[in-house]
Amino acid sequence: MSVATVSSGGSGLKPGWGVSPERQQAVMDTMRRLAPHSGRLSPAQLRAITVTLAGHRELWADLVVHDPDVRWYLPLHRSNSCDVWLLAWERGQDTDWHDHGGSSGSFAVADGSLIEQYRVPSGRRLARRRLALGEAVAFGPGHVHDVAHGGESSATSIHAYSPPLSAMTYYSATDYGLIARETVAIDGPEGARGRGGADTALARATASAARLTSDALPDGAPVIDELLAEARSGLTRLRPEAAFAAMTDGAVLVDIRPLEQRIVEGEVPGAIIIGRNVLEWRLDPSSEARIPALARPDVRVIVMCSQGYASSLAATSLRRIGLTEVTDLDGGFQAWQAAGLPTRPAQALG
Ligand SMILES: [Fe+2]
Numbered sequence: 001m002s003v004a005t006v007s008s009g010g011s012g013l014k015p016g017w018g019v020s021p022e023r024q025q026a027v028m029d030t031m032r033r034l035a036p037h038s039g040r041l042s043p044a045q046l047r048a049i050t051v052t053l054a055g056h057r058e059l060w061a062d063l064v065v066h067d068p069d070v071r072w073y074l075p076l077h078r079s080n081s082c083d084v085w086l087l088a089w090e091r092g093q094d095t096d097w098h099d100h101g102g103s104s105g106s107f108a109v110a111d112g113s114l115i116e117q118y119r120v121p122s123g124r125r126l127a128r129r130r131l132a133l134g135e136a137v138a139f140g141p142g143h144v145h146d147v148a149h150g151g152e153s154s155a156t157s158i159h160a161y162s163p164p165l166s167a168m169t170y171y172s173a174t175d176y177g178l179i180a181r182e183t184v185a186i187d188g189p190e191g192a193r194g195r196g197g198a199d200t201a202l203a204r205a206t207a208s209a210a211r212l213t214s215d216a217l218p219d220g221a222p223v224i225d226e227l228l229a230e231a232r233s234g235l236t237r238l239r240p241e242a243a244f245a246a247m248t249d250g251a252v253l254v255d256i257r258p259l260e261q262r263i264v265e266g267e268v269p270g271a272i273i274i275g276r277n278v279l280e281w282r283l284d285p286s287s288e289a290r291i292p293a294l295a296r297p298d299v300r301v302i303v304m305c306s307q308g309y310a311s312s313l314a315a316t317s318l319r320r321i322g323l324t325e326v327t328d329l330d331g332g333f334q335a336w337q338a339a340g341l342p343t344r345p346a347q348a349l350g
Pocket of ligand 1: 145
């Protein structure tokens with residue numbers, strides 16, 4: 001299955017995802033009257049597209065599938081200029097906080113109602129609005145929002161993005177505001193899991209990766225699982241209770257998680273925070289950037305990350321530069337917290 005690709009001449013449609021070529025052509029004909037065929041579209045142009053298509057029920061109503069288990073979508077159109085998607089929403093379904101990479105966008109409610117929480121432009125304040133049938137939102141690349149099903153009945157919406165969506169960053173809502181958590185190559189709009197294969201950057205990268213064979217890799221290069229197993233073979237890892245006991249006996253817990261992860265997850269009282277990117281320079285006894293009290297071969301360091309994977313590689317790196325008493329926390333902060341050991345919210349300055 002492939003997405004419809006539209007050449008600059010307007011031909012070259014391929015059937016895909018259960019949307020007939022005639023239907024794709026009808027969508028294109030409707031859009032042609034609303035916005036230029038190429039180039040980057042403005043939020044106002046995208047709004048015209050989503051509102052108009054939402055009003056043309058004959059273009060999409062028979063295609064909608066409402067699934068209570070997973071948010072459903074269908075690509076309706078894609079060109080180099082923009083992509084258009086049909087989404088269905090059931091009670092309890094929402095997107096989580098996200099942006100749209102560098103794309104502008106718009107969505108219009110075609111059935112039911114939706115609730116949008118969004119970050120007010122040029123501020124940290126969050127706001128909320130309910131969107132009824134026929135209403136639409138349009139936004140530029142900086143827009144961050146969380147869209148949810150609203151009301152009692154099923155909802156349907158039409159979404160358009162320009163340039164076509166290729167990546168989205170997800171955010172966590174914290175006491176410090178929205179904190180970027182992860183950027184993902186998207187395989188559908190609004191983080192939805194849909195039917196059929198969309199011709200996205202992720203789909204192309206996945207197809208390309210599937211063609212990679214071990215012949216394409218350098219001779220003898222370990223895969224990450226092998227690298228991790230090799231690292232752990234040289235460590236006597238500590239479960240949280242054992243690490244806690246070691247700390248009361250003078251061992252130092254070193255937290256290498258990034259700030260945004262500490263804000264979201266919390267911290268361990270008494271842990272020393274050293275970013276992973278400077279870890280070796282802070283603990284190498286011969287480094288000018290060392291922390292003198294810690295950069296000693298005899299210091300007992302327990303490296304902690306979120307789940308206990310990156311910490312094994314970090315601890316092994318420290319052992320290689322002569323800190324032979326270094327190990328890591330098996331299961332990371334999450335296991336520590338699950339064991340009921342002391343934690344606290346991330347500490348703010350001032
Ligand atoms: Fe969105």
